[in-house]
Amino acid sequence: MIVKHEINVPYRKATFGMGCFWGCDSLFGVMDGVLRTRVGYSGGTTPDPEYRNMGDHTEVIEIDYDPTKISYADLLDKFWNFHEYSLTAPIKRQYMSLILYHDEEQKQLATQSLKEEAAKSSEELITEIIPAGAFYPAEDYHQKYRLQGHSDLVDAIGLTRKLLQTSHVAARLNGYVVGLGGMEQFESDIPKLGLDDKTAEYVREQLRKNEGGMLYC
Numbered sequence: 243m244i245v246k247h248e249i250n251v252p253y254r255k256a257t258f259g260m261g262c263f264w265g266c267d268s269l270f271g272v273m274d275g276v277l278r279t280r281v282g283y284s285g286g287t288t289p290d291p292e293y294r295n296m297g298d299h300t301e302v303i304e305i306d307y308d309p310t311k312i313s314y315a316d317l318l319d320k321f322w323n324f325h326e327y328s329l330t331a332p333i334k335r336q337y338m339s340l341i342l343y344h345d346e347e348q349k350q351l352a353t354q355s356l357k358e359e360a361a362k363s364s365e366e367l368i369t370e371i372i373p374a375g376a377f378y379p380a381e382d383y384h385q386k387y388r389l390q391g392h393s394d395l396v397d398a399i400g401l402t403r404k405l406l407q408t409s410h411v412a413a414r415l416n417g418y419v420v421g422l423g424g425m426e427q428f429e430s431d432i433p434k435l436g437l438d439d440k441t442a443e444y445v446r447e448q449l450r451k452n453e454g455g456m457l458y459c
């Protein structure tokens with residue numbers, strides 16, 4: 243089976259912190275127009291952060307997206323609606339609500355969306371909006387975490403350590419296996435991703451079983 247690991251089209255980056263990064267990886271990876279994802283640590287000053295020693299960094303997801311297929315506003319919409327924790331109660335920096343913008347346009351859209359979100363709440367929102375600085379990819383076992391729980395699927399698509407942060411098919415399957423994306427979208431993705439019948443059927447079963455569930459960590 244030759245699957246679609248690489249997509250070479252112009253892309254932009256988006257970076258968000260919104261709770262445990264495992265769930266975010268699945269949430270965004272399965273959105274149409276998202277090309278690749280990786281999770282890591284960012285937003286702080288601690289040098290060389292690691293999972294057990296991330297200092298003042300936050301767990302974030304870095305998304306490469308095709309701006310002709312999905313807009314930053316679409317991504318912001320997901321951002322605001324799928325936080326793991328409250329948007330108003332203080333929380334440790336590891337899981338804080340954070341938008342790391344990559345250009346002036348993202349900054350403006352993010353700031354505007356924060357205002358709109360704040361208007362819906364009687365309490366102050368804790369979300370911070372800051373320029374994207376150094377991003378430190380998390381350890382391999384955190385990348386495509388849910389997909390890595392299905393070792394036969396990992397083998398079937400030929401996912402190597404090197405591809406964990408760059409594979410398109412891995413980003414999408416990491417969402418489908420937890421029940422995200424929907425059956426209709428998955429069916430149309432099968433030929434695009436290059437999945438064979440056996441692999442498609444396995445993913446279909448996972449999607450059916452987990453669809454409608456909550457994001458968990």
Ligand code: MHO
Pocket residue numbers: 262263264301384459
């Ligand atoms: N409850 C999970 C969170 C992992 S996460 C990547 C754990 O403690 O393992 O923050």
